[in-house]
Amino acid sequence: MLTALYIHIPFCEKICTYCDFHKEIASLDKKKRYMSSLIKELNNHKFEYSNLLTIYIGGGTPSSLPIDLIEDLFICIDSLINVKALAEFTIETNPNDITIELAQLFQNYGINRVSVGVQTFNKSHLEFLGRTHNKNDVTTAIDNLLKCNIDNINVDMMFSLINQSLEELEEDIAEVLKLPIKHISYYSLILEEKTKLHYLYRQNKISMNDEDLEALMYNKVIDSLINAGFNHYEISNFSKKGYKSLHNLVYWKNKQYLGLGSGSHSLYRGKRFSNIRNIRKYILALQEEGYPIRETHNIEPLREELIMGLRLLSGVNINYVNNKYNVDLLELYPEIEEFINQNLLELKNDQLYFTRNGLMLGNTIFSIF
Template identity: 35%
Template sequence: MLMHAPRALYIHIPFCTNKCHYCDFNSYVLKGQPVDDYLDALEREMEITVSVLPPDDIRTVFVGGGTPTVLTPPQMERFLKAVRAHFPIADGAEFTMEANPGTTDPEKLAAMRAGGVNRISFGVQSFDNGLLERIGRIHNVDDVYRSIGNAREAGFDNLSIDLMFGLPGQTVGLLSDSVNRALELELPHYSLYGLKVEENTLFHALYERNELPLPSEDDELAMYMLLIDKLTAAGFRHYEISNFAKPGYESRHNTTYWRNEPYYGIGAGAHGYAKGERHINVKGVQPYIDKARMQLPRLETNPVSEEEAMEDFMMVGLRLLDGVSGEAFAGQFAGQAIEDVFGPQLRKLLADGLLERTGAPGGGYRLSKRGIPLGNEVFGAFIGE
């Protein structure tokens, strides 16, 4: 397994202006939260982390949430200064921050730019105001256009937006309109996610009461295939199941996860993976603050066996449309051949037409066109094997 220090850094800012109806992320409504104490705790965790696991040059940073852009400009400036003080960010590193439309005024964007952020991912979800209200978003379509315009004026050109499909009351036509409007923005990257009804969300409660009018499975599949057709026709590379990019604008940070490579995870509820261990941090804001004052704020740390790491390699690696290579597998697992470990599964998935061979170094496998919409079935074949 890869034992080098992580070259990717994830930091979690758990605050939001409100909680969306579908969201089960570790996030909390901003009002009344001890934000400055939280930033103190983040700095303390960074300090302890780099003493325990000294970093290599950091090639990607991703600040997620929550909504990191609810920080005020002075808080943003302080936070980004702390990141650079503790982690050696490589020249040319990708430095992404998630943002909610309507939370990125010019002053805040200037603080982000000065602090090293060079990529912004906006949670747009839809270009239909009625649908945005129905899913609990507090921005509207005008906020999207204004936020993208502000970002471009501040000097950001590496911009991405998230759109969702399979939403309650959403039709194929509504989605098609949203995608058309998204493409008119001429951004280099789009992420397109299907709704998952997660426990402990308002949508789950409505679903349990049979009060959530979700599209049919056939309509949801039609939505997904429409997305693929529209984005690829517009010149975007479908490089991962849910992600499309112009050449050179693929998310380098998320590719770390999909390649099963190590990464630091800092902040409340953050996950990390390094030196053969995965960790999850304490989730609550105040419990995280209290614990980080004294030690690494871990909720749990678990060793990852070689077998589990191999399964993870296949499940996340096959999300990439380039697939997995025998050379990369051997590099992570002491020269072992991918076919020797997963031969029966690979042969069955090839026979079923869900995988195809590639010319990758050492031989490789990727989802077939038929396998792309059935990805979860393919990934599940490698669990517990």
């Protein structure tokens, strides 16, 4: 049963220095052709939406599209899906895109959760990251959403920025905690290949923070957000009571979802597959063949279940996993017991989960699976 739908909008106004997502700066004509192909793809699956609970429109920056193209997409969704029955309907945005007009459009078409890419409030860090907004844009955006009765708001933040001091991080945390929001995603800056940041790094023009400072900053983020009443429920995600991201929980619980749009991934009907990534070829495929060419990927169900499930602070139930995959986890991965002895993992009432120390070393732990 399909309960979660992801829709990808691969366009941005400007490319951030650290970003390796599937996105590009495109002409208006290309955006129009992409959106009409996407609408075709949405229609191709029209008989599969009857049990949907969540829709997530991500990117790229969906809010950077001209407002009439966003409305065309909403009209299509509205014609195919019972939006009122959705528990969560999210769209990703940049703060400087959220005019009152756009917030009203969101409200009119049933968007009930908005994710705002803030990253930092610090002017020079924003400039270095290549972001296009300033601190005032964030408060204006959130005011506009609240005026339209959209209060389920997530803010994306980043820590361990290049040359970021602990004081600057504390200022960012203080600012984000002033906002009337329900959810915060707080990620560390990652050096991704084929980004401007990576190029600067290879030229020895920048250096990344060492692991100790990064761990100190991560601990600061966790403690501050918990003290402010947020529940730390996933490695990088914090929510007020009742406001966990329902759509992302589908990924973390390894449940099925369908992705539409170029480069989108799906886990559906027992298969993991992705749409063609090249936007021009995606448009052509939908025009000529009626569907985008898809690549199927191998599924490693146990590995995926463990890696996704352990991202949640509640962890995984080892009895459930043992029964589901007919294995004995502790026998299959003797390292788990070593990690428990090193106070990186904890096993209580058959529930296996990260300790605070383990959270700092997530990738080391994941590498055994």
